[in-house]
Amino acid sequence: MKKGGVLAVILGVSLAAPSYLLAYTGGDVKDGGSISGTVKFAGSVPTPKKLEVTKDKEVCAKGAEKVDKSLVVSNGNVEYAVVSITDIKTGKKIDAKKINLDQQNCEYHPHVVAFPVGTPLEINNPDGILHNIHSYSKVNPTFNIAQPKFKKTVEVKIEKPEAINVKCDVHGWMNGWVVATDNPYVAVTDSSGAFKLTDVPAGSYTVQVWHETLANQKPVTMKVTVKAKEDAKANFELKK
Ligand SMILES: [Cu+2]
Numbered sequence: 001m002k003k004g005g006v007l008a009v010i011l012g013v014s015l016a017a018p019s020y021l022l023a024y025t026g027g028d029v030k031d032g033g034s035i036s037g038t039v040k041f042a043g044s045v046p047t048p049k050k051l052e053v054t055k056d057k058e059v060c061a062k063g064a065e066k067v068d069k070s071l072v073v074s075n076g077n078v079e080y081a082v083v084s085i086t087d088i089k090t091g092k093k094i095d096a097k098k099i100n101l102d103q104q105n106c107e108y109h110p111h112v113v114a115f116p117v118g119t120p121l122e123i124n125n126p127d128g129i130l131h132n133i134h135s136y137s138k139v140n141p142t143f144n145i146a147q148p149k150f151k152k153t154v155e156v157k158i159e160k161p162e163a164i165n166v167k168c169d170v171h172g173w174m175n176g177w178v179v180a181t182d183n184p185y186v187a188v189t190d191s192s193g194a195f196k197l198t199d200v201p202a203g204s205y206t207v208q209v210w211h212e213t214l215a216n217q218k219p220v221t222m223k224v225t226v227k228a229k230e231d232a233k234a235n236f237e238l239k240k
Helices: 002-016
Strands: 025-027 033-041 072-074 077-079 082-085 090-092 099-104 107-109 112-116 120-124 131-136 144-147 153-157 162-168 175-181 186-188 194-200 203-210 220-226 231-233 236-238
Touching: 033 082, 033 203, 033 220, 082 112, 082 175, 082 194, 090 194, 099 112, 112 186, 144 153, 175 186, 186 194, 194 203, 220 231, 220 236
Parallel strands: 025 090, 033 231, 033 236, 099 120, 112 175
Antiparallel strands: 033 077, 033 194, 072 077, 082 186, 082 203, 099 107, 120 153, 131 144, 131 162, 162 175, 203 220
């Protein structure tokens, strides 16, 4: 019994330890470099599914025809992949500016948002109809927020790093991702599959890419060495 108790205490301590070991400290970065690259898709690109608008058509069917954005590839480049540094402890300040997630024409814009933990996330409803954003969090508390037409904006904060799927309980096709990281070195690839992480102190880092439907949702990592005032390349290729 005694042994078990000691073991539990040791486990308790070791489980509690990462919170301060993981802590990120922001400050001024002098002579920082950058990490840039592209995320490519390996394989034949499936045709994106068309999404059927079955409700609130006068608002939801506006604009371009809706397609499933869970895999958007153009010219072999993957959009909406999240690239981040996973093992940086000191670097640039965390910018406290708000991140916007719009529920517009019954789609999430942008489809993927990524930001450091604690950043205010403003969830907006310019549609003037009821939306209900529902987070499928596993690490953070879930949120489930009804936004009737008069409730134009709500704010949430994600306190722990996690990639969180969000869906609308009113419009079944609405699907997006909210990704929180423990440091400010995170970017979402654009339509040319490109990303850039700036003001990175010289050093060696693990850079990871994560995508909602590729590589079985497992992060793919690469070691990257950044030199002062230079751009280091990190090009990734992801499979289904
Ligand atoms: Cu909705």
